[in-house]
Amino acid sequence: MFTTTAEFLDLLHSAPGPHPQAQADAADRNAQLTKPPGALGRLEDLAQWYAGWRGDARPSIDAAQIVVFAGNHGVCAQGVSAFPSEVTAQMVLNFQAGGAAINQLAKAVGARLDVHALDLDRPTQDFTQAPAMTEAELVSALRAGWDAVRPETDLLVAGEMGIGNTTSAAAIACALFGEEPADWTGRGTGVDDAGLVAKTAAVSTGVSLHVGRSGLDVLRCLGGREIAAMAGAIAAARSRRIPVILDGFICCAAAACLAAEAPDALAHCVAGHKSAEAAHGEVLNALGLSPLLSLDMRLGEASGGAAAISILRAAVACHSGMATFAEAGVATE
Numbered sequence: 001m002f003t004t005t006a007e008f009l010d011l012l013h014s015a016p017g018p019h020p021q022a023q024a025d026a027a028d029r030n031a032q033l034t035k036p037p038g039a040l041g042r043l044e045d046l047a048q049w050y051a052g053w054r055g056d057a058r059p060s061i062d063a064a065q066i067v068v069f070a071g072n073h074g075v076c077a078q079g080v081s082a083f084p085s086e087v088t089a090q091m092v093l094n095f096q097a098g099g100a101a102i103n104q105l106a107k108a109v110g111a112r113l114d115v116h117a118l119d120l121d122r123p124t125q126d127f128t129q130a131p132a133m134t135e136a137e138l139v140s141a142l143r144a145g146w147d148a149v150r151p152e153t154d155l156l157v158a159g160e161m162g163i164g165n166t167t168s169a170a171a172i173a174c175a176l177f178g179e180e181p182a183d184w185t186g187r188g189t190g191v192d193d194a195g196l197v198a199k200t201a202a203v204s205t206g207v208s209l210h211v212g213r214s215g216l217d218v219l220r221c222l223g224g225r226e227i228a229a230m231a232g233a234i235a236a237a238r239s240r241r242i243p244v245i246l247d248g249f250i251c252c253a254a255a256a257c258l259a260a261e262a263p264d265a266l267a268h269c270v271a272g273h274k275s276a277e278a279a280h281g282e283v284l285n286a287l288g289l290s291p292l293l294s295l296d297m298r299l300g301e302a303s304g305g306a307a308a309i310s311i312l313r314a315a316v317a318c319h320s321g322m323a324t325f326a327e328a329g330v331a332t333e
């Protein structure tokens with residue numbers, strides 16, 4: 001466990017890789033399954049990636065966990081969202097009552113859903129004026145994420161709910177990857193033209209104010225509690241070799257802060273989908289990730305990652321359940 005960002009970084013830098021033997025055995029098994037080589041395309045890569053991280057050449061997915069973190073954002077004072085900040089807490093109640101899209105998606109893909117509301121009555125600072133979080137607030141949010149990952153989890157999807165957080169994600173991406181604020185700033189929940197102008201200006205001001213920082217400092221100055229918690233959960237999963245499916249733009253902005261600190265930090269992650277928020281595709285490109293789905297979703301709340309669980313389940317079912325050529329008596333040539 002960690003009590004400072006320095007200790008968190010130590011954990012990030014000393015995180016384990018996949019099991020080489022399981023990886024080799026899974027590749028071996030894949031080559032013997034009753035299909036032309038490569039005919040299952042990326043499903044084959046996915047199954048072997050999952051097997052390597054689980055340390056099991058013939059794995060199953062028995063304990064998928066979706067965790068949604070909620071946070072509120074001071075930058076909403078700049079008029080950057082189509083919705084008021086109260087919607088964050090109202091949607092948390094909706095998650096708890098089972099009425100949101102993620103409740104149905106979690107059920108549909110056989111995953112457990114946990115929701116963590118993080119200090120919703122205490123929004124982060126407006127990052128156009130000051131760092132969004134103090135060091136202590138960042139550590140506390142990273143820990144909330146780290147602690148949310150259950151020991152028995154064998155697949156994790158991290159997601160978020162936070163009115164205003166596409167402004168934070170855009171600022172994080174701009175601070176980490178450069179280019180112009182407008183290149184990273186989209187309509188989020190559907191902000192109008194005047195809102196988009198205010199949002200781009202907020203990103204520009206925030207990035208100028210907090211320029212030249214490390215991944216974790218970008219997260220602290222421009223992020224939010226739910227964004228830091230996703231980063232903490234992704235790092236915790238890595239330390240326990242739990243594979244992760246990333247969700248949309250905000251989740252990937254959180255992941256990018258880890259990758260900025262340790263280039264290998266996302267080796268246990270796949271991109272669940274490409275969001276309709278245009279900058280998400282650019283973040284995925286910058287991270288070298290290719291999304292499993294592209295369904296024009298832009299909901300957040302882990303929905304794209306959850307939908308992609310079904311793809312990973314399909315991949316693992318084929319890999320672990322199919323017969324080999326020898327078992328089925330099928331000629332190999």
Ligand SMILES: O=C(O)c1ccc[n+]([C@@H]2O[C@H](COP(=O)([O-])O)[C@@H](O)[C@H]2O)c1
Pocket residue numbers: 080081082083160161162163164165166167187188189190191247248249250251275276277280297298299300301
């Ligand atoms: O996941 C995405 O790519 C995504 C794209 C646009 C919006 N969202 C969701 O919408 C909220 C943030 O939008 P906004 O306009 O308030 O910044 C937040 O709760 C996110 O979950 C999420």
Ligand SMILES: Cc1cc2nc[nH]c2cc1C
Pocket residue numbers: 083087091160161162189299300301
């Ligand atoms: C209604 C609503 C639901 C959401 N779920 C994730 N972000 C959201 C934003 C809004 C506005």
